[in-house]
Amino acid sequence: MKKSDFYFELPERLIAQHPLQQRDASRLLVLDRADGSVTHRHFRDLLDYVQPGDCIVFNNSRVIPARLMGHAVGHTTPTEVLLLTDKGDGLWECLTRPGRKTRAGVELTFGDGLLTATVESVQADGNRLIRFHYDGIFLELLDQLGTMPLPPYIKAKLDDPERYQTVYSKTPGSAAAPTAGLHFTEDLLTALEQKGVKLVFVTLHVGLGTFRPVKEDEITDHVMHSEYYVMDESAARTVNETRDAGGKVWAVGTTACRTLETIADDTGHVRAQSGWTDIFIYPGYRFKAVDHLVTNFHLPESTLMMLISAFATRDMVMDAYRQAIDEEYRFFSFGDSMLLY
Structure with a gap:
């Protein structure tokens, strides 16, 4: 078909x-x-x-509030990271934008360093494997730093x-x-x-x-x-x-x-x-x-x-x-x- x-x-x-x-x-x-x-x-x-x-x-x-806004260490250009799949031990499969700013080895920071991460690899489909570094409980940090990932066809703000x-x-x-x-x-x-x-x-x-x-x-x-x-x-x-x-x-x-x-x-x-x-x-x-x-x-x-x-x-x-x-x-x-x- x-x-x-x-x-x-x-x-x-x-x-x-x-x-x-x-x-x-x-x-x-x-x-x-x-x-x-x-x-x-x-x-x-x-x-x-x-x-x-x-x-x-x-x-x-x-x-989960899976959309994170941060930037690469040493740069000021905003970087968006969308968490897709929890691979365990702080490793997540993610979408990133702009992709050129998130090559393997890039260090990322969110919330003035409250949460940091390392891009470990770029997969064949363009998704990134990113390992997050933090103190405390990850989901609590997401509640503090992340936002709800609404579908792209919803343009209005969700109150x-x-x-x-x-x-x-x-x-x-x-x-x-x-x-x-x-x-x-x-x-x-x-x-x-x-x-x-x-x-x-x-x-x-x-x-x-x-x-x-x-x-x-x-x-x-x-x-x-x-x-x-x-x-x-x-x-x-x-x-x-x-x-x-x-x-x-x-x-x-x-x-x-x-x-x-x-x-x-x-x-x-x-x-x-x-x-x-x-x-x-x-x-x-x-x-x-x-x-x-x-x-x-x-x-x-x-x-x-x-x-x-x-x-x-x-x-x-x-x-x-x-x-x-x-x-x-x-x-x-x-x-x-x-x-x-």
């Missing part, structure tokens, strides 16, 4: 620049995969679709950084939010539990590879980025018990979906494990673990468009997107939501 098969024209005015005041007031486009029909609802109406005995799988990763976190975020490590979960409120989570729905939490730390465009014309030539995931014993047991009892497994977002599909065997059962996934899901893929998918509206020609086109069909998804544009849904991270039922 061609990358262009997943292209659509989106008016810029439909790219949401701010989150809604009430998270679950966003709109919900429901795509019935049985016949391709589309229904327009609101996100809180998700309660009407989830049934007692189902389980919903959420990604509880928390976005409350918590609005780029899910209400159930717990484990720090993402460079971008698992945005399908931004619509959930504490009240909605409580209502789901009261209905007899089981809530399951996994962790997948979202990298900025999510926003990288597919450059190859043939999508099968695309090399997927890797992301770290964790599923514990309790989560695996609940997913398997749901499947064995005939309940449906819901994934909130493509990150939860990719985690489940990475771990699941051919029967849809999962086991507790952690590791790195670079699973690339596109039309032709047979889903094993996920029965229903809650997701946001995605960038044209993105790997996320390809995933949801595999979950439904490309024609169904493209038609639903045309209807969403006609109805002036809000798109991307702070936008409205979609249920592939």
Whole structure:
């Protein structure tokens, strides 16, 4: 399949620049995969679709303030460093700008020397491996010196950084939010539990590879980025018990979906494990673990468009997107939501 098969024209005015005041007031486009029909609802109406005995799988990763502004030692030109992946022992894979200022061996300083770093190597894709030097707790220094790495299509300032976190975020490590979960409120989570729905939490730390465009014309030539995931014993047991009892497994977002599909065997059962996934899901893929998918509206020609086109069909998804544009849904991270039922 061609990358262009997943292209659509989106008016810029439909790219949401701010989150809604009430998270679950966003709109919900429901795509019935049985016949391709589309229904327009609101996100809180998700309660009407989830049934007692189902389980919903959420990604509880928390976005870290991963954008640091500093400069090379002995220079005054600002240098931007964006943390992507924690390699352990103070070593991070990063994006830097301007790249010419961050060659191997360059020393960097942030916050008047409160945090320093050494560029250890430049990778083939241009990312840097940077080792940070500090006293104290690294995440506390990030809270002090870093800023939230909003996607490039959001130009407006975010007044409350918590609005780029899910209400159930717990484990720090993402460079971008698992945005399908931004619509959930504490009240909605409580209502789901009261209905007899089981809530399951996994962790997948979202990298900025999510926003990288597919450059190859043939999508099968695309090399997927890797992301770290964790599923514990309790989560695996609940997913398997749901499947064995005939309940449906819901994934909130493509990150939860990719985690489940990475771990699941051919029967849809999962086991507790952690590791790195670079699973690339596109039309032709047979889903094993996920029965229903809650997701946001995605960038044209993105790997996320390809995933949801595999979950439904490309024609169904493209038609639903045309209807969403006609109805002036809000798109991307702070936008409205979609249920592939």
